[in-house]
Amino acid sequence: MKIEMSACFWVAVVIPLAALLWWWNDCWYALPFRRPHLPPGYMGIPLLGEMLPFLYYFKILRRPDDFINAKRTKFGDGVGMYRTHLFGSPMIIACTPSSNKFVLQSESSFAVKWTNKELVGPTSLVAVEGDSHTRVRGIVVRAINQPNALRKITLMVQPRITASLKSWSQRGRITAYKEAKKIVFANTAKYFASFETDHVLDTLDDLFMGLLGGLRAYPLNFPGTAFHHALKCRRKAEVIFRQELETRKKSEGSVPKNDLMESLMHMKVEDKQLSDTEVIDNIVSLVVGGYVSTSLAVMWAIYYLAKYPQVLQKLREEHVPISKKLKGDFITYEEIASCKYTAKVVEEVIRMANIAAFIFRTAKKDVDYRGYRIPKGWTVEAPKTGSYLVFGGGTRICAGNMFARLQLTIIIHHLAVGYRWKLVNPNAGMSYLPHPKLEDEVEINISQI
């Protein structure tokens, strides 16, 4: 009698309840009569959606590709889009080169998605759309990513790089990611706003790390949350940049500083200059875009060159003759541009590092793609597998891509001609969130040649 009761309880209550929970999101978001033609997929349980399997593949199994592969196996290859529910939103994952390109190149259909534009700066090029984006992007790219700016940056960043590498070899053992961050941040602060004193650099570094910590956090704004802390850091960083900007405006006419803030304050597109807020928002958003990404690229270069000594040898063959010709001077932008093999190594490092593994968009309207529909307001995630989209694509392609390549090339030049190094943990494991990174952050023993 007891057994019958408990069997009835399972059949009548537990199984239907479990099934309801299991299919809840699909019933809520994806019933064909409510939203026809959605891409295939599974949207998970209430509130969490598919976050648990996502974290299982990324954090526990450490095989992130299998999160998508499992979908391919279950739902077929189709058009390379699957519906799911992640980070609190219904979502379409676009995971083939063609579906990625479709999303990235349809600016009229998809907007960039940020948890909160206040963090990156509402008037910065990463946040604005349409004509404003074209205008601001034109100015920023000129100030940071084109030959005249790059020529200046090449010479400006090298004193810090050479001094840091020397200090690494004096210490003998260093953690590449931690040290790369110090170089990249110091050079960024110097080129962006001529900030050089240790005190200002340390304060800004703390503030930017706090800001970055909130970028993909749930937007819960109360004390104790990563998002609240990030907003506070953003405001404090803004105060430092605004004070600098005001000081410059008061001393207009004195010797101009040869940096990004100066360029942004004076550059014009169609006779229009950036406002003070636009200058500051853009500087902050460029630090956000370039700081961790470039530091990770440097870490990966150091890792791969230790793993592939034959590649390092070929780099030496390209750089040692240049270095002999320079007789102690710094390498120039033109010499860098002539290093064809190095350019290929840099591309390959950035490709393999897969630094920006996801790009997020929001559908501005219902969008149809090869017989399937992406509903208005849903998030679209492009995990960029199987194609060279490391810097994104379309009008939003990375505004600092040449700047990043340049910094990486200069560090490789100085490492290749002057140093040898070995990995302390050649079999170190990987972590994948928020970016793919070696768990030991690439510890190396390094010495001068």
Ligand code: HEM
């Ligand atoms: C290896 C290093 C880097 C990688 C892998 C990288 C990757 C990317 C990707 C994938 C995007 C597109 C994001 C999207 O479409 O939503 C992007 C955009 C952007 N990146 Fe980078 N980036 C790197 C370095 C930099 C640097 C050094 C800067 C500037 C200092 C920078 C500034 C930006 C900006 C401003 C955008 C937004 C462009 C726009 O919306 O028009 N990035 N980056």
